[in-house]
Structure formats: structure tokens, C-alpha cells
Amino acid sequence: xxxxxxxxxxxxxxxxxxxxxxxxxxxxxxxxxxxxxxxxxxxxxxxxxxxxxxxxxxxxxxxxxxxxxxxxxxxxxxxxxxxxxxxxxxxxxxxxxxxxxxxxxxxxxxxxxxxxxxxxxxxxxxxxxxxxxxxxxxxxxxxxxxxxxxxxxxxxxxxxxxxxxxxxxxxxxxxxxxxxxxxxxxxxxxxxxxxxxxxxxxxxxxxxxxxxxxxxxxxxxxxxxxxxxxxxxxxxxxxxxxxxxxxxxxxxxxxxxxxxxxxxxxxxxxxxxxxxxxxxxxxxxxxxxxxxxxxxxxxxxx
Numbered sequence: 001x002x003x004x005x006x007x008x009x010x011x012x013x014x015x016x017x018x019x020x021x022x023x024x025x026x027x028x029x030x031x032x033x034x035x036x037x038x039x040x041x042x043x044x045x046x047x048x049x050x051x052x053x054x055x056x057x058x059x060x061x062x063x064x065x066x067x068x069x070x071x072x073x074x075x076x077x078x079x080x081x082x083x084x085x086x087x088x089x090x091x092x093x094x095x096x097x098x099x100x101x102x103x104x105x106x107x108x109x110x111x112x113x114x115x116x117x118x119x120x121x122x123x124x125x126x127x128x129x130x131x132x133x134x135x136x137x138x139x140x141x142x143x144x145x146x147x148x149x150x151x152x153x154x155x156x157x158x159x160x161x162x163x164x165x166x167x168x169x170x171x172x173x174x175x176x177x178x179x180x181x182x183x184x185x186x187x188x189x190x191x192x193x194x195x196x197x198x199x200x201x202x203x204x205x206x207x208x209x210x211x212x213x214x215x216x217x218x219x220x221x222x223x224x225x226x227x228x229x230x231x232x233x234x235x236x237x238x239x240x241x242x243x244x245x246x247x248x249x250x251x252x253x254x255x256x257x258x259x260x261x262x263x264x265x266x267x268x269x270x271x272x273x274x275x276x277x278x279x280x281x282x283x284x285x286x287x288x289x290x291x292x293x294x295x296x297x298x299x300x301x302x
Contacts, residue, residue: 003075005039006068008032009047013065016055092121093282096132097145102270105162105293106145113289120282128226129201136273142280143287147245148269149203159273160287162294165245167211167266168258172238175257182260185243186215192222192240196231204268208243211266232256 011021012032022029040047047061057065097106110122125141132144136157151159169188171178177187189212198205212219222240225231228248235242236253245268249258272290274283 003072005035005042006072008035009039010065010068010072012036012048012055013057013061013068016057018055091119091280091282092123093143093280093286094123094125094141095143095145095286096125096127096135096141098126098129098132098147102145102162109286109289109293112292113286116289117282117285120285129204130199133202136275139275139278142274142278142283144273146271146273147201147204148271149201149207151271151273156276157273158276159271160290161269161271162290164267164269165247167243167261167268168246168249169261170232170235170242170244170248170252171257171259172236173255173257174238175241177259178257180259182262184215184262185211185266186217188212188219188241188243189215189217191220193219194223194225194231194234194240194242195219195221196228196242196244197224197226200226204244207268211243 008021008025011025012018015021015024018032018036019029022032025032036047043060043064045060045064046058047064049056049058113120114122125135127135129146129149132141132146133150133154135141136144137154145162147165148159148161151157169183169185177183193208195205195208209219223234225234228244229251231242231244232248232252234240236256243261246258247270252258272287274287
């Protein structure tokens, strides 16, 4: 039994005439008779009572007609769902993000995406930078909003820069250098450092070490934490200083001081990254909404 046989059966049942059903199906009448006979043999029941003057549904045929219509309708719906899924109109997308990097940007993007593609379910995962990278590479997430450090070294990863965040030297308010408009990394040579644990942000950790190395010293790390808010709290307690992206200023204690870094540019891009080979069709659709949002922001700034 196949869908064609069900369609032939429905046509005959609706017209109660094999010749008329064949015309509507654009096939020869013998083909319709053959398929109906094959269907009846497969089911083991008679679907029609036929004579030279009329065609009528049997009791079994009347019952089977309702089911046949539902099967054909469901089959057509399944085809449409498959086509929509291939186009990214139905499905899921898993997004990983840092807790604060796109906090003001992402909600409007998500609203626009859900308005266009309401049948795509979005899953969010808040992770640290190291976990975002690992889960992006393993395929656990489709898209990661993260920082650009080290992404150019990862094969098979594409990323779209959203904006640039400068690094800042972060000090407690009562630190002797806290009132300076800017500082050189070299001025931190004898300072105790508070760092985000390397496994939480391997690239960011190594970047700070490389900044210090360029100025001829290795930072004296006295404390580490697994979260940026914990790092900021430890600095605020006067235990040490740190160097982090300036976007954290929006969420930091007012008693902390974010000082510009002298000399060469020290900055990092906030990016939307994804595996180049990711076959999820919802990913390019989401990237398109990101690009639209960025264009709107640039137009407002012009």
C-alpha cells in the first residue's frame, strides 16, 4: 500500500465513478481499477460494491475513507515540515553566550528572529569562554557569542565581529594609582594580580600574560577565580589588580576604577562564532538577523 493507492481510492470514493476519478487524477481508467483492486487485496476487504450502473462504498470502505484522508493529509504535512526544516523555518538552534557580553544587544535580535521564525526553538546556555569554545567545536551549541581571542587559530570556525572592547587595568578605589587617567602595563610589575582561572578563559589568560611579558615581567598572581564577578570582588577587596575587558564596567562596583592602558592598542572583539561546516539552516538565518541589527545600530550612530 502506498500514498498513490490511497489517493486513487479517495478520488473514487468522492466521485463514486471510476471514469470520473481517472479524469481528475489525469490517468487512464484501467490504472485506477488496477490500483483499487491491489489495495483491496492488500487490505483483505472489499472497499466498493460495483455493477454496471453504480459504485458504492462498503461499510469497510466508509471507515477506511476517513483514515485514508488523514494519512494523505498527514503525509503532505510531513513533506511541508521537512521542507521547512531544510530551510531553517522549523527546528532548534542552541546559542551559547557569556553572561554580560551581549546582554544589551541580543534580546532585540532574538525578538526579530522569533517574529520571523516562530517554529524554531531557541536554547540558551550561559558558559565561560573556555566552555563556549569547547562546546562550539563539539557541536553541543550552534552559535557562540564570545570574545575573539584565539578563534583565528581554530580550524573550521567562522566568526563575525560585533564590536570591539578595550582592555582596562582594574584597581580598587583606594589604590595609589587609582586616580591616574591611564597606566602602562609596566607600572604593574610589582603589583599582585587577580586572574580569571585559565580553564575559564585560556585565550584571555594567555593574552594578559603576553602583555606583561612584552614589558619584561611575569605577573605575580596571588588569587584566581572561576567567574569574572568574583575576580572583580577580590580586586575590590584590595587583594590585587587585574586586567579585563572594559565592558565589565557596566556591571562592576562603583568603588572599582577602570584605567585606560597606555601604548599599543589592547582590545578584543565581541563576536558571533559558529562552525563553518554547521549544517543547521537556522544558523545563517540567525546571523542574518545579527547583521540587520548591526546595520540599524550603525545607521543610528551616523
